[in-house]
Amino acid sequence: MRWLYHTAVAVGRRAWRQLTSMRTALVLLFLLAVAAIPGSVLPQRNVSPEKVRTYLDTHRQWGPTLDRLFFFDVYGSPWFSAIYLLLFVSLVGCLVPRFRGHIAALVKVPPKAPKHFDRLPAHATVSASAAAGDAERIRQVLRKRRFRTAVREDGDVVEISAEKGYLKETGNLVFHFALLSLLFGVAFGSWFGWHGNRLLVQGDDFAFCNTLLNYDEHALGAQVGENDLPRFCLRLDKFNATYLDSGQPVTYQARVGVTEHGKSSERLLEVNSPLRLDGANVSLLGHGYAPVLKYTDKYGKVSTNVAAFLPSDTLLTSQGVATFPDVNINPQTKSRDDKAQIGFSGIYLPTVPSDPSVNSSAFPGERDPRLMLQAYRGVLGFDAGAPLSVYTLDDRQIQAGRLTKFGEPMMLKPGGTGTLPDGTTVQFVGTQQWVSLSIRHDPGQPIVLGGAVALLAGLLGSLTGKRRRVFFRVGPGGITAGGLPRSDYPGFADEFDEIVRAAAPAASVPEQVAQTDTVEEVV
Incomplete structure (x- = not known):
């Protein structure tokens, strides 16, 4: 049992280290982006359930399979939630230790200077001799340049360690x-x-x-x-x-x-x-526009319908339907002929073009409006119990012959009236505006x-921050300096040269700064 316990602990630790690595976080972030693709390509049930039903009706082979795999509810699916949760845990497990290490580095004093400055990527002899107060003067020079400094004394030798550029790691963590x-x-x-x-x-x-x-x-x-x-x-x-x-x-x-x-x-x-x-x-x-229609049935009853038409182009050529299911009711018997229901399929032109057969508006504003209507008579399908669109007539009723065209198409101006074959009339009263919110x-x-x-x-700080260290040694043998960039910093040599010149005594001219092509961290 003890062997099994230790094995489980070891496996758990390895799994946790793997999960909280930055490589795993990047892989999970990529998987999250890939998992979101179906949510952009396929209709989603929480946004457009009608489009989902249409897709399922059109793709009867693949539709049910995709539905069982939550492809129509991607962002609420178990697999998307699992990737999201794993990414969250991975980032937390990756960033918390880095944050602790960064805080410790911020409060820790700069490290001791290495023994051999000539092994550093940049080094120089500042002065052949040193005077009292040079160490404090150099420290002030570094402090003015916002370096964190630490002064250490070892007999007659004084070492100044300075460090700068924590903004890079800070920006990285903030990011x-x-x-x-x-x-x-x-x-x-x-x-x-x-x-x-x-x-x-x-x-x-x-x-x-x-x-x-x-x-x-x-x-x-x-x-x-x-x-x-x-x-x-x-x-x-x-x-x-x-x-x-x-x-x-x-x-x-x-x-x-x-x-x-x-x-x-x-x-x-x-x-x-x-x-x-x-x-x-x-x-x-x-x-868009909502035409107002008044229909007078064969018994003289007037019904009004305000039907929102949906734009089909940028000039607000609009299409829609107006239905009158509760008409042609006998006032004596109160009975309704279900086969005498009336519906109108129409196209609204806010500004009729010079050629009306184009069926497209010439301007989105109502300069010269026209409403083209085609009447249908029969069973509209509202009593069937199936969901219907309010913007189109039920195509199933039309294909089954239960809803047929009734009369010829008509074009009406605002206030105009059209007469149907049974003597009933429809009047285009005008339009009301609508907005989608x-x-x-x-x-x-x-x-x-x-x-x-x-x-x-954080991204700005990560890109602009350049971490580097500078060391000075002041002793009987003079003043020497060394520099070490902790990240890729092409301008470090110039900055180091400026620091050396600023730290040199007024009567001294530092020797040429030695540089190497490769940068290696010296411990």
Whole structure:
């Protein structure tokens, strides 16, 4: 049993040393980057569940296998979490001993001067004779150059050891600890953060409050529940956009009504200027148009639908659908003909081109708007229980012949009315603006920001810091000096020459500094 215990301890120690080596940390960092590739290539369930379902329907052979391997939930998968945790542990185990050693080196006095200066990469005879006070004068010269110094006396001989350049190792440690803080900040934000996307149409009827049911897409952190979301409501009051003659947008400005902590206010929301709410940031992503349609069925009942159309190009040529499932209900019997449901598939042109057959807007602003509609009649599929998109008609109903085209396509101006074959009418009332919002809370953001700043500062210190040592010996035989760069430092010879000249007595001229091509540390 004792043999088994010692074997297990030895194996554990070897495994720990291997895990906490910098080589292992680099390998794990590379693996983390490779593991994140599927999250960028494949749709993720916490970001776009509809795209995941579409992918699974399209790739019936590989889709289920990838799903079982968590390729549609990469950042929450066990294998990604394992790599992330191992990298974190590896960095901690690697950096803590280095940090201890660096602190010990900072408080420890510079080492004794070697016996033979001529074995150092740089050395010189400063003066053939020495006078009283030369050692203190040399020490002051080194202190002015921000060297840490130590003076040792051995009979008539005084040795001055000086060291400088700990910024390199300090910067190196700051860089790696900053990388560690970045990993922690990302993990902390993933645990306690959340985000959601919402398409918000202009008007009081479309205002929404911060609950999961009101989001088009949402994702909660592992430690966040629905009741943890902050309470606020948003309403789009007005949207203004300006464009160049080429159609390129210049400004997007949204006037948003905000209700928070029982108080209402109007705020201005712009691109790259999010709303800072208590517990969430609201960012403006884009905008578009929502045509307003009025449908009058065969019994004279009027139904209104405000349908957001999605842009298909930069000139805001938009496509969408407007559905009227609860129409053509007999007022006497209250019975509904499910096969008489109406839906419209349309293309909206904010500015109709000179050739309308192009089906593309000439300008993103509403200079001369047109709405092209194709009516469909039959079963819309809302009662089937399957999830449906609000931006397209159910293609399964169309292919099965349960939803068919009803009449010819029509092009309507705002206020224009079209008549269907059964005598029912549809009126294009106009449009309302909509904006797409990204609402998120990331408590790890300050940690990541601080880590990024520290990472740059540490990298700068690591690249600019040059650790080196300089030694002087003052005795009856005169003053001699030696220098040793502890890192790659091409300018060390010039700096050593300047130090020697500054340390030389006024009447002395030091001999030429001897140098070698190779740098070896002398112990």
